[in-house]
Amino acid sequence: MGNLPAVLPSAARSCGLGLCSRQLSAAPEETTGTERGSTTPTRPAEPPRFARLKNWETGSIGYDTLCAQALQELPCSGQRCLGSLVLPRPLPAPVPEGARPPEELLGLARDFITQYYLSLRRENSPAHAQRLREVEAAIAATGTYQLLEPELVFGAKQAWRNAARCVGRIQWNKLQVFDARDCANVGEMFSFLCTHIQYATNRGNIRSAITIFPQRTPGRGDFRIWNTQLIRYAGYRQPDGSVRGDPANVDITELCIHHGWTPGDGRFDVLPLLLQGPEEPPELFPLPPELVLEVPLQHPTLEWFGELGLRWYALPAVSNMLLEIGGLEFPAAPFNGWYMSSEIGTRNLCDSQRYNLLPEVALRMGLDTRTTSSLWKDKAAVEVNVAVLHSYQVAKVTIVDHHAATESFVKHMENELRTRGGCPADWVWIVPPISGSLTPVFHQEMVNYQLCPTFRYQPDAWKVYVSKGTTVTRRKTFKEVANAVKISAKLMGHMMARRVKATILYATETGPLIPAATHPRGPLRPGRTRHRRRALPQLLAAPAAPPESRRCPPGQHGAGVRVPLLRAGPHLPAGDAGGAGAGGPQPVLTAFSREPGTPKTYVQDVLRTQMAAEVHRVLCQSAGHMYVCGDVTMATEVLQTVQHILVQQAGMTLGQAGDFISELRDKNRYHEDIFGLTFRTQEVAFRIRSQSFSMQERRQPGPAP
Structure with missing residues (x-):
């Protein structure tokens, strides 16, 4: 890297390439790690803190502080750089001869569980402490533990986010x-x-x-x-x-x-x-x-x-x-x-x-x-x-194409530096194999380090396979494969049939997916959801669909279960629609914010004026789910409205309502699908999760509105 010392005093443990350094100053002892005339490197007095990264095309400077959290050594040292090796010897994961020592596994488990609850802004919460106790008990009893499904999902997404050799990580959260x-x-x-x-x-x-x-x-x-x-x-x-x-x-x-x-x-x-x-x-x-x-x-x-x-x-x-x-x-x-x-x-x-x-x-x-x-x-x-x-x-x-991909990576890297403090990146792999210097990543300095969760070679x-005595296995015929798939599909059908039926109505602002969503042969059919879990009472808040989609195909619902759909936007005329089920036609409530000559009405207004009792029933009495689909402003205001509804309908304080919604998130019952600027995914998620009135109420007690 042209704006860093040629060689740091020693391999920085926090950054495998030895590029992380505390802020450079004019003092010689701070900028060099060797005595005058000496060829033996010495360790710096303080551990490295960050890497200073320059974009040589724009002149902009960024600082990667996230590298200080990396604990895993990469193969480079203070005397040599192995960054151009495809598979340096330490990179492939060795096949373990036995289980990890319990104390090592427990430390890694604690770190990951804390990452998970930090992402929910629920660190040090009762749920966090309880989960740590569960993991500790499982490791003590069995030598290992199992991830909960939300933890598995979070971990897989983080592993992609941390993949230093991948240029397409802007989509990691999807x-x-x-x-x-x-x-x-x-x-x-x-x-x-x-x-x-x-x-x-x-x-x-x-x-x-x-x-x-x-x-x-x-x-x-x-x-x-x-x-x-x-x-x-x-x-x-x-x-x-x-x-x-x-x-x-x-x-x-x-x-x-x-x-x-x-x-x-x-x-x-x-x-x-x-x-x-x-x-x-x-x-x-x-x-x-x-x-x-x-x-x-x-x-x-x-x-x-x-x-x-x-x-x-x-x-x-x-x-x-x-x-x-x-x-x-x-x-x-x-x-x-x-x-x-x-x-x-x-x-x-x-x-x-x-x-x-x-x-x-x-x-x-x-x-x-x-x-x-x-x-x-x-x-x-x-x-x-x-x-x-x-x-x-x-x-x-x-x-x-490689130009669009690398431009998106630069935006992803800028966003990660701003919201996360860093972005591990392997320059050798990020720069494309054609027209390298014509792409923006060629001119962007990067620092390579490994975080967990991660993908490893x-x-x-x-x-490493050890034969059990059989060296050749008969080839499966197509008929055998077809039968295996048929049996698997039949078993899945039995499992699906045991669920309580529910219809999730689909909404889109643009309209191209409407035929697939409403046609009987489309991917979403009555009585089916995209979730493998048991269907429960649900509320869906989403943007409007064009007029042709306001009539939905007949669907089946569990007895007494209503699945209302909230839509907001300029396209859908007033009227009701819905699938007919055990409870009769299901309502579609409309809110218009851009209709000429009509007062602006938003989803949160409909929730507050027409759906307050239903929100309370679904969330507090029926163990149901709430789905919020929209941009960051809409999602934030819906969250605040739900908190006020809980105050009015359930007699909670604002702090209790905020904690209750946080618990719904912990249990995966409050879902947010935020769209808009793709490059602001992490920023948007952070903003949404920081909207709870709980902390505000603790700082400024006051009556509920």
Whole structure:
């Protein structure tokens, strides 16, 4: 980093790259760690506090103080930097020979539980103290503990947020977490993975998701996915030493063949999944073709490009990394985002050790490949990237170009520095493999360190697998796979049937999703929710939908359960609508804030004047849920209105009402889906959670309004 001393006195424990330092001053003893003429570094008198980071394009200066919280050593030292190594020796997580010592696990668990309650602004609350006691008791009794589902969700999102090598972290808080910790065998594992692929692919509108399988348990084998990604193309080694297909996947291809897979002979053959259970040998599971969305590659102006027969899959789902949360390790936790175009167009297709398309494309383009000064590689690589972007956009499959991705990362980093005090980032991985200096991240100094929760590299599954006496497993037929999926779906149907039925009505400001939400074949059908938990009485506060959606399909409700929908906005005319159930037609209450000639009315006004008794009944008497969907201002005012309703209807003080809503959050019964400026996610969440009147009342007692 150009504005830091060339080498700090020693490797800073709080920052693995040795870049964290307390504020620099003019005093020589503060800016150097060696005596004049000495080559032996000495430790600074005080521990490092922060890293000073400069953007050489804009001249702006930022300070990373979060690095002081990193306790895990990275491989760099005061004498050498190993930041350009893909897998430095200390990075892969070793396979533990036994359980973590209880005192080590307890320390990691306490740190994570405190992180969780800090995120809720409930640190040192009775709920926080009680949860710590539960974890301590579990570790003392069993040597381990289990995460609650909200803790698991929080931990998975934080792990993505902390992933220093990921450029797409601006979406970290939108990660969909699938809890598969009750998975019992590889057959169920395959069903969970099929569900993940189907959800995340979403017919091309890619959604970020992670599926988390059971945690590592001492004395028992691991659940592992042997494939590096859920979808990969085979690589067939040829007699002359060349590879047909993807050379990166030669090892897993040969393993699949060894375990019974009948290979093809194409350049883009989708590999089966090779799955391992705790007490089961690895088994093969071919992916149903309808699950794998692929994009044929064509060029907008080079007509011959389609003749190359190229294609790539839509979903990049990494499946060989270890997720660590609170000292617990999850060796099988596949996750996905969506592609940045240069990952496909530059690395996968153009790297000489991968598909190596540059010579063929350059020849077709008529470029002079005899000399590097013709820049034939650069010209051909650009056209391959153009083809990838064009093809994915034509196929309506989510993809982002490297300029947009890196601009969003700079905004994410600025936001993290402002709201969190830092952003771990590995410059070598963040800068894209094409047009690096043309992107803003090239000019931005970064500091690399590891925080927990985290994703970690781990040894390849086949290198640590111990055979139980069976070396080859018979390949599963498609009929067997279909039967396994059918049985899994039937079991899920029985579980769904036991729930109390409820209808959640959908609302949108823009309207494009209305056909999917109201059509009987759409993704939200009467009697179904997106939640796996038992349906309970619910209140939904959300923006308005266009007029055509005001009539909703018939639905079923539990006896006596009303599910009112609150909508606010300029689009929906006055009137009632709803699904017919045991209680008759359900009301839709409207609030207009931009209707000409009409007094402004907001969701919180409807709550206060028409729904106060219902809010009290659902939240205080029926153990129900409240969903708030809107921008930060609306969500804040709804929260304050609910507190006043609890004061009036339940006889609480403002402080008690604030604490009650905080407890609802702890129990995942008060939900907030805040939209608006994507880049302000953390700031918005912080603002919402700081609106409780509890502290205000304790400072300034006064009568309830």
